[in-house]
Each structure stands twice: as C-alpha cells, then as structure tokens.
Amino acid sequence: MNIKQVILWASWILVTLVLSVYLTTSLLGQDKSSFLPGETTHGHYQIEMACEACHTTFDGVKQETCLECHATELEAANDSHPESKFLDPRNADMLEQLDALKCITCHVEHRPGMTRKFGVTLPPDYCIYCHENLVEDRPSHEGMPFNECTDCHNYHDNTALYEDFLVKNLHQADTLGNPVTIGRNFREIYRLDPKYPLKPLTMADQDAPEGVDLKKGEDWIASSHANAGINCMGCHGVEQPETNTPVWVDKADHRACKTCHDLEVSGFLAGRHGMRLAENLSPMTTDMARQPMKKDVHKELNCTSCHQDHQFNTDARHAAVDACLECHADDHSRAYKASPHFRVWNEEMKGQAAKGSGISCATCHLPREVIKQNGIERTVVQHNQNLNLRPNQKMIRGVCMNCHGLGFSIDSLVDSELVRNNFSEPPSVHIESLEMAEKRIKK
Known part of the structure; x- marks a missing residue:
C-alpha cells in the first residue's frame, strides 16, 4: 500500500469517526435538528427536539403516542x-x-408542503370519502362543495355545532343580560382540609435559611399564601430523594406550584406555554415562538412569568391582561385595548362594574371550568391556553355563550377580520346553520 492510499484510508477513517461522534452527540443531546426530515407543524414545533415524544425506536409513530397527549381532549369533546x-x-x-x-x-x-390548517395533510375535500351521498339526507346542502365542509363542521369537536344544540339555541339575543364570569372556589375547597384553618404567618414566622435575601418578604406577608400558612420552604424547599429533606432553591418552578395547584399546572404543561417543560426540555421563550412577539422581551415561560411571585392575590390585572400583552404582538392582541371587551374589563378594575363582568385576555383564553375532583366540584382556570383555539368554534360553549347568543357567536368567530381587530364591531359574516336546522325540524 503506497503513501497516497494510506493517506486516503486515514482520511476516510478520520472523517467517519468525526461524523459518528457528531451524529451520536446530536442524537443524545437536546439539539436534534440535524435529524429533522422537514418542518414541524404549529402544534408540535416546540417539542420537535424531543423525538421520543412521538417516535418509538423501531416502530415509527404509534397511535398511543398521539393519544397520550390528545385522548383527554377528544373525550371531553x-x-x-x-x-x-x-x-x-x-x-x-x-x-x-x-x-x-x-x-x-x-x-x-x-410535510410542510402538504400541511393545511389544523395540521391536516389530506386534500381539503376529504369528507367526500364517506359523505358522497350527503344530499340525499340533507337537501339543504345541495351544491355545497366538499372542500368547504370545515367552514361549518369540525371533524372532532362539534359540541357547539350539532343540530340538536343549534335547535335548542335558536333566536337568542346577540348579548345576554348582565353576564358575569364564575368565581374560583379554591379557598372554599381548602377549608375542607382537616388541618384548616392554619395560622396566618408573620415575618417572624418565616423559615428561609440564614443568608437568604428577604427583600420580597413584605409582598409574601400580604399574600394569600402567608395568610393560609404557606411558609417560604413550602415553595422554595425541594425535597432531596437521598435524604428526604428539603433544600432551598431561589427560584421555585412549576413543580412547587403543582403541590397545591395540580389541575392548573397540568393544563399549563399541556398548552403552548408549558409543553416543553412536560418533555423535560428548556422552558419556552418568546424567541422560539412562530407567532408575532415583542422583540425585546426574551422571556422564559413558567408560572411566575404571568403570576408575579409573592404578589399572587394582587396581580389579577397583570396575570389576566398585562402579562399577555408584555409578549404577544399579533394584531388580535394589539387591538385588545381598543375593544369593547377591554372597556368593560377596565370598568371592573376601576370598581365601576360588577366583579366578574369584565372581559380580559384570560376570560376567553384561560376560561373558568367546573371540574369534579374527588367528589368535589372545583372552579378552576384552564391553563391550557390553546385548548379552545383550533378550530376557534371550540370557544363557543365554554366562552362566547357566557355572554352572547349562539348565532352571534358563530358569526363572530368565522369573521376573520373581526377576530383580527378583537371584536371591535358586530360581525359582517353570517352563517346559516341555525336557519337550516330550524327548517329541518319544521319539515
């Protein structure tokens, strides 16, 4: 073997080793972008580096991996x-x-080239596969193209669009009388604890380790946490498995909040704000987002990104509106403060309107839900903020109809310009779903 062949073989071996090390390091590390076969959808791009979230080692994508995240939502719908x-x-x-x-x-x-809204990769007229003879039972649909079915119908969630529900809610007023958002009842649930009432704490009771800066102590003393007997180590103490003793951490994360607020944290981890944390990735930041965000924020998303730490019972305006507008810069968000919704919210914040009568960002995007847990009904805030966004008709029953009639709600949500300007005027689009349902029951 001559010197030229030796050099070629040595170069080939070296390149192979370097490439193997690079690929192995990439596969075992957090940045797996080298292995992405194409751009991911709006629903999964945040966790695209957690390949194992969807893919199994040898069997590709299994149905079970989809259902691990989406089964509960499908059941609820x-x-x-x-x-x-x-x-x-x-x-x-x-x-x-x-x-x-x-x-x-x-x-x-x-498959970005063939992906349409809602992450669907079928042709837009896919309904024809099963509903080709639809007009035999629904003559009102004569002449309607199959690529427009999803303008009125949803494949999975039709809880606000099925015929019986439409008939039940015919001829409703655009705006219902004196609507008010239901209040949370966490304090009432807490009182059922046999240990309640716990002694309200003072600064003298604080149990932070020596040397910890207590400059936020006054905020804590004024909070519902201190009033309910929650001391510093209750949030900042992380138990060590080896010793079963808590160790102080300066910045408590969502795991500390979950101790008491399990339903809220579960929703947070299922939504766009917290889904990366659910896959053990770094927190979501505004720089990663595909939606328009304010460029100078550079914020990591965790519980205290929206809820000001140590000021939990005084931050209603911040968590419900200001925290959202600190980051979001899309047209809908930027138009909020010029909308009728903000006007009534501002009146409530000033004490000029009834409690719960205002419409904040959170009123619609983090709605209140009544959930039965351990035989007790709890009113909680749904922290999965994208649960009712795609398609937006999912907002109708749980949000819009708290204040508006069904027909007005349907028309408003289908009017894309109205959504963009944050519902600053009546809808200019009309969907005839209710009229069609009414005609059908009269025949």
Whole structure:
C-alpha cells in the first residue's frame, strides 16, 4: 500500500469517526435538528427536539403516542369520529376509503408542503370519502362543495355545532343580560382540609435559611399564601430523594406550584406555554415562538412569568391582561385595548362594574371550568391556553355563550377580520346553520 492510499484510508477513517461522534452527540443531546426530515407543524414545533415524544425506536409513530397527549381532549369533546364508529361492522367499508383509526392518516408531520390548517395533510375535500351521498339526507346542502365542509363542521369537536344544540339555541339575543364570569372556589375547597384553618404567618414566622435575601418578604406577608400558612420552604424547599429533606432553591418552578395547584399546572404543561417543560426540555421563550412577539422581551415561560411571585392575590390585572400583552404582538392582541371587551374589563378594575363582568385576555383564553375532583366540584382556570383555539368554534360553549347568543357567536368567530381587530364591531359574516336546522325540524 503506497503513501497516497494510506493517506486516503486515514482520511476516510478520520472523517467517519468525526461524523459518528457528531451524529451520536446530536442524537443524545437536546439539539436534534440535524435529524429533522422537514418542518414541524404549529402544534408540535416546540417539542420537535424531543423525538421520543412521538417516535418509538423501531416502530415509527404509534397511535398511543398521539393519544397520550390528545385522548383527554377528544373525550371531553365527545369526538364526532371516534374509533368505535369505524370499528362498527356497518361502517367497515369506510375504512377502505380512509383509515380513520389512525391519527397519522390525516395528520402527517414534517410535510410542510402538504400541511393545511389544523395540521391536516389530506386534500381539503376529504369528507367526500364517506359523505358522497350527503344530499340525499340533507337537501339543504345541495351544491355545497366538499372542500368547504370545515367552514361549518369540525371533524372532532362539534359540541357547539350539532343540530340538536343549534335547535335548542335558536333566536337568542346577540348579548345576554348582565353576564358575569364564575368565581374560583379554591379557598372554599381548602377549608375542607382537616388541618384548616392554619395560622396566618408573620415575618417572624418565616423559615428561609440564614443568608437568604428577604427583600420580597413584605409582598409574601400580604399574600394569600402567608395568610393560609404557606411558609417560604413550602415553595422554595425541594425535597432531596437521598435524604428526604428539603433544600432551598431561589427560584421555585412549576413543580412547587403543582403541590397545591395540580389541575392548573397540568393544563399549563399541556398548552403552548408549558409543553416543553412536560418533555423535560428548556422552558419556552418568546424567541422560539412562530407567532408575532415583542422583540425585546426574551422571556422564559413558567408560572411566575404571568403570576408575579409573592404578589399572587394582587396581580389579577397583570396575570389576566398585562402579562399577555408584555409578549404577544399579533394584531388580535394589539387591538385588545381598543375593544369593547377591554372597556368593560377596565370598568371592573376601576370598581365601576360588577366583579366578574369584565372581559380580559384570560376570560376567553384561560376560561373558568367546573371540574369534579374527588367528589368535589372545583372552579378552576384552564391553563391550557390553546385548548379552545383550533378550530376557534371550540370557544363557543365554554366562552362566547357566557355572554352572547349562539348565532352571534358563530358569526363572530368565522369573521376573520373581526377576530383580527378583537371584536371591535358586530360581525359582517353570517352563517346559516341555525336557519337550516330550524327548517329541518319544521319539515
């Protein structure tokens, strides 16, 4: 073997080793961008570096990995196209047209060229696969193109759009009388604890280790935490598995909040604000976002990004409005302070309107929900802020109809210009769903 061949072989081995080290390091590290086969969708781009969240080692994407995140939501929506519908022998022929038992039949990742709204990768007229003869039962749909079905119908969540619900809510006023947002009842639930009432704490009771700067102590003393007997180590003490003793951390994270606020933190981790933390990635930052954000914020998202630490019971305005507008710079957000919604919110904050009558960002995007837990009804704030956004008709029952009639709500949400300017005027678009439902029941 001559010297030239030796150099070539040595170079080849060196390049192979360097490439192997690089790929192995990338695969085991957090930055796996080298392995991405294409751009991810709006729903998954935050966790695209956590490949194992969706992909298994040898079996590709399994249905179970989709359901780990989305099954609860589908169940809550009373999924219009559940697996049971297609397992029914009477509908077996439909599976030959479209394998609706698998999420990835309709939602294929890393295919930006064929991905449409809601992450759907099928042609827009996919409804024709099963509903080709629709007009035989619904003559009112004569002439309607199949690529416009989703203007009125949703594949999964039709809880505000199915016919019986439309009929039940005919002829409602645009705005209902004196609407008020339901109040949270965490304090009332807390009183059911056998240890309640705990002694309210004073500065002399604080249990922070020696040397900790207590400059925020006055905020803590004035908070509902101190009033309920929650001391410094209650949030800042992280228990060590080896010793079973808590160790002080200066910055408490969502795991400390979850001790008491489990439902809220679970929602936070399921939404866009916290989903990276759920996959053990670094916190989401405004720099990572695909939506328009203010360029000078550079903020990491955790519980105290919106809830000012140590000022929890005095930060209603901040958490409900100001924290949102500190980051978001899309047209809808920027138009909020010129909207009727902000006007009534501002009146409530000034004490000029009833408590709960104002409409903040959180009123719609972090709505109150009544949840039964351990046999007790709790009114909690849903912290999964994108749960009702896509499609936006998911907001109708849980948000819009707290204040508005069904027809007005449908028209408002389908009017894209109205959404952009934050509902500053009545809708200019009208959907005839209610009229069609009314005609059908009269026949």
